[in-house]
Amino acid sequence: MAFSNIRNTVLFIITIIVIFILPIFYRNDYLLRIFGIMAIYSIIAISWDILYGFAGQLSFGHAALMGVGAYTSALLNLNFGFSVWLCIIMGGLLSALIGLVFAFPSLRLRGPYFVISTIAISETLRLIANNWIEVTNGPYGLYKFSPLLNDPLQSYLLCLCVMIICILFAYYIIKSRIGLAFQSIREDEVLASACGINTTFFKVLAFFISAFLAGLGGALYAHYVVIVTPTIMGSSISCLIMAMVLVGGKGTIIGPVIGAITLYSLIESLRFLGVVYNLVITSIIIILIILFFPGGIAELFKTIKSISHLKSITFSNLKIKKIIFTYHGDD
Amino acid sequence: MFDILLLIQQIINGLLLGCLYGLMGLGLALIFGVMREVNFAHGDIIILGTYILSTLYIWLNIPITFLIPIYLFMFFILGLIINKCLLEYPRLKGSGGDTSLIITYALSIILESAMLSIWGAYPFSSRFRMEGALSFFGISIGLQRVVSSVIAIFGMIILFLFLKFSMTGKAIRAVSQNAQLAWTLGINAHRIYKITFGTGVVLAAIAGGLLAPIYAVTPYQGAYYLTKSFAVVIIGGMGNLIGTILAALLLGTLESLSVFIIKGGFRDVVGLLLMIIILLFKHEGLLGKEVRV
Numbered sequence: 075m076a077f078s079n080i081r082n083t084v085l086f087i088i089t090i091i092v093i094f095i096l097p098i099f100y101r102n103d104y105l106l107r108i109f110g111i112m113a114i115y116s117i118i119a120i121s122w123d124i125l126y127g128f129a130g131q132l133s134f135g136h137a138a139l140m141g142v143g144a145y146t147s148a149l150l151n152l153n154f155g156f157s158v159w160l161c162i163i164m165g166g167l168l169s170a171l172i173g174l175v176f177a178f179p180s181l182r183l184r185g186p187y188f189v190i191s192t193i194a195i196s197e198t199l200r201l202i203a204n205n206w207i208e209v210t211n212g213p214y215g216l217y218k219f220s221p222l223l224n225d226p227l228q229s230y231l232l233c234l235c236v237m238i239i240c241i242l243f244a245y246y247i248i249k250s251r252i253g254l255a256f257q258s259i260r261e262d263e264v265l266a267s268a269c270g271i272n273t274t275f276f277k278v279l280a281f282f283i284s285a286f287l288a289g290l291g292g293a294l295y296a297h298y299v300v301i302v303t304p305t306i307m308g309s310s311i312s313c314l315i316m317a318m319v320l321v322g323g324k325g326t327i328i329g330p331v332i333g334a335i336t337l338y339s340l341i342e343s344l345r346f347l348g349v350v351y352n353l354v355i356t357s358i359i360i361i362l363i364i365l366f367f368p369g370g371i372a373e374l375f376k377t378i379k380s381i382s383h384l385k386s387i388t389f390s391n392l393k394i395k396k397i398i399f400t401y402h403g404d405d
Numbered sequence: 406m407f408d409i410l411l412l413i414q415q416i417i418n419g420l421l422l423g424c425l426y427g428l429m430g431l432g433l434a435l436i437f438g439v440m441r442e443v444n445f446a447h448g449d450i451i452i453l454g455t456y457i458l459s460t461l462y463i464w465l466n467i468p469i470t471f472l473i474p475i476y477l478f479m480f481f482i483l484g485l486i487i488n489k490c491l492l493e494y495p496r497l498k499g500s501g502g503d504t505s506l507i508i509t510y511a512l513s514i515i516l517e518s519a520m521l522s523i524w525g526a527y528p529f530s531s532r533f534r535m536e537g538a539l540s541f542f543g544i545s546i547g548l549q550r551v552v553s554s555v556i557a558i559f560g561m562i563i564l565f566l567f568l569k570f571s572m573t574g575k576a577i578r579a580v581s582q583n584a585q586l587a588w589t590l591g592i593n594a595h596r597i598y599k600i601t602f603g604t605g606v607v608l609a610a611i612a613g614g615l616l617a618p619i620y621a622v623t624p625y626q627g628a629y630y631l632t633k634s635f636a637v638v639i640i641g642g643m644g645n646l647i648g649t650i651l652a653a654l655l656l657g658t659l660e661s662l663s664v665f666i667i668k669g670g671f672r673d674v675v676g677l678l679l680m681i682i683i684l685l686f687k688h689e690g691l692l693g694k695e696v697r698v
Contacts, residue, residue, distance in 0.1 A: 132503050193628075201674055313514050350521050354518045364511075
C-alpha cells in the first residue's frame with residue numbers, strides 16, 4: 075500500500091483538514107461553495123477509486139451513477155415532496171441498484187470488453203435522461219426542488235460531515251476482509267478464486283458500494299447546486315473523476331481526496347480560460363500522470379522518500395502473496 | 406398506416422447507412438485485432454475528419470480529387486503521431502491494457518475540446534453536397550447517400566485487397582495472429598503497429614469525410630459515433646473484419662426500421678441494447694470465433 079508510512083499519512087490528513095477548515099474562517103460565500111463541491115467530488119472520486127484502485131474494475135461511466143443519484147433525489151423531492159435527507163439516501167440506494175446493472179457484465183467480460191459495456195450502459199442512461207422529457211425535462215434539466223440548507227456555511231459543514239463519514243466508511247471497508255478480497259481480485263482474479271474467494275460476490279459488492287457512494291455524492295451535489303441536467307452524466311465528468319483519482323494516487327483512500335482538491339482548485343482557478351480549456355488541461359494531466367507517474371501524488375512522495383533512503387520499491391508479486399496470506403490468516 | 410414502399414425505402418436507407426458504419430467499425434476492428442488496444446478517440450477522429458475536409462475544401466479551393474490524397478496523408482501522419490507520442494511508450498514499458506484505454510479516452514476529450522474551440526458548437530455541414538435523388542418504383546433515395554456508400558464499399562474492397570495480397574498486409578495479418586512468432590520471422594512488429602494505427606485513423610477519416618455531406622455534425626458527437634463503431638465491432642466479433650461489415654449492415658437496417666416502433670430520439674438505444682445483449686450472451690460476436698478475453 076502506498077501509505078504504509080504512518081508519518082506520510084498523518085501529514086496528508088493534516089493538510090486536508092487545514093485546507094477544508096480554511097474557508098470556514100474566511101467566510102466567503104464563493105469559496106464555501108467551491109470547497110463544498112470539492113468535498114462532494116472527493117466522495118465520488120473515492121467511490122471510483124474503490125472500484126478501480128482496489129477492485130480493479132475500470133469503469134468509464136461513473137458519472138452516470140452520480141447522475142442517477144442526482145435525478146432520483148431531485149425527482150422524489152419535486153414530485154412527492156419527500157424531505158431532502160430521505161431523498162439523498164434514496165438517490166444513493168437507487169444508484170446502488172443501477173450499479174448492479176453495471177456489475178452484471180463484469181462477471182463475464184474482462185479488459186476492453188467490460189470497459190465498452192460500462193460506456194454503453196452510461197450512454198443509455200444519459201440518452202434516457204435527455205429524451206424522456208415528461209419526467210426529466212430533457213436537456214433543460216430540473217431546478218425547482220429544495221436546496222440542501224439555506225445557510226451556505228451550514229450546507230458546507232454538512233457536505234464536509236458526509237465526506238468524512240464516507241472516508242471513514244471507505245477506510246473501514248478497505249481495511250476489512252472485504253478490502254483484501256477486492257485487492258486480490260485486482261491483482262489476479264483467477265488466483266483469487268483458486269484461493270477460495272467468491273469473486274462474483276465481491277465484484278458485485280464492489281459495484282454496489284461504489285455506486286452507493288457515487289449516488290450519495292450525486293444527490294448531495296444536486297441539492298447543493300440546485301440544478302440537474304443530463305450534462306452531469308456526460309463523459310467530461312467521468313473524465314474529471316478519473317483524473318482526480320489518478321492524480322491523487324489510485325489504490326489509496328487519501329489519494330482521491332488530495333486529487334479532488336488539487337484538480338478542482340486548478341480547474342476553478344483556470345475558469346477564466348473557459349470550460350473547454352479546463353477539459354483539455356484535465357486530459358493532458360491524465361495522460362502525463364498515467365505515462366510518467368502511474369501512482370499519482372501519493373506515489374511521488376513515496377518515490378522521493380525511497381530514493382533518499384535507498385530502499386527498493388515493493389514488488390507486486392510480494393504484494394499478492396501478502397494479501398492472500400493475510401486473507402487466509404484471518405480465517 | 407403501414408406503407409410497404411416506405412418500409413423498403415427505410416431498408417435501403419439502412420443498408421446505405423450500414424456501409425458507412427462498416428467503414429467506421431473497420432478502423433476500430435483493425436487496431437484492436439492487431440494491437441489488442443482499443444482506440445477510444447475513434448469517434449472524435451471521425452468528427453475531426455468531417456471538419457478538416459470541409460475546411461480544407463474552403464481554404465485551398467482546389468478540386469476534391471486533388472484534395473483527398475492530401476487529406477488522407479494528413480490523417481495517416483496524425484495516426485503516426487498519436488502512436489509515437491502516446492501509445493508506444495506504455496507498449497514498450499509493458500504496462501497493462503488499462504493504460505492505453507485511459508490515454509486514448511483522454512485524447513478523445515482533448516480532440517473534442519479542440520474542435521469545440523476552433524469550430525464552435527453549432528451544427529456544421531459540408532459545402533460539397535450532391536443534390537438530387539434517385540427515383541425508381543416510387544422509392545426515392547438521396548443521391549449523396551448512394552455516392553457515399555459506393556465510395557465506402559470501394560474503400561473496404563481496397564482494404565481487403567491490401568490485407569490479402571500486399572506484403573505489408575500479410576505482415577499485418579501475421580502480427581495479429583501471433584506477434585512473437587512474427588518477430589522471429591523477421592517482421593518488425595513495431596513498424597506494423599505504426600502502419601496499422603495510421604490505417605485505422607485513415608479509415609476513420611474516410612468515414613468522417615463521407616459523413617460530412619449527409620449529416621450535420623457537432624463536436625459533441627464523437628461519443629455518439631464511437632458507440633456506433635463499437636456496437637458494430639462487438640456485434641460482428643472483435644477483430645473479425647467480415648463480421649464487422651455484416652454487423653454494420655444489420656445495425657443500419659435495424660436503426661432505420663426502429664423509427665416505425667419507437668420515438669426518433671431513442672433510435673440510438675437500439676445499437677447500444679443490441680451490443681449489451683451480444684456482450685452478455687455471445688461476447689465473441691455473431692460471427693467471431695471463441696476469443697480469450
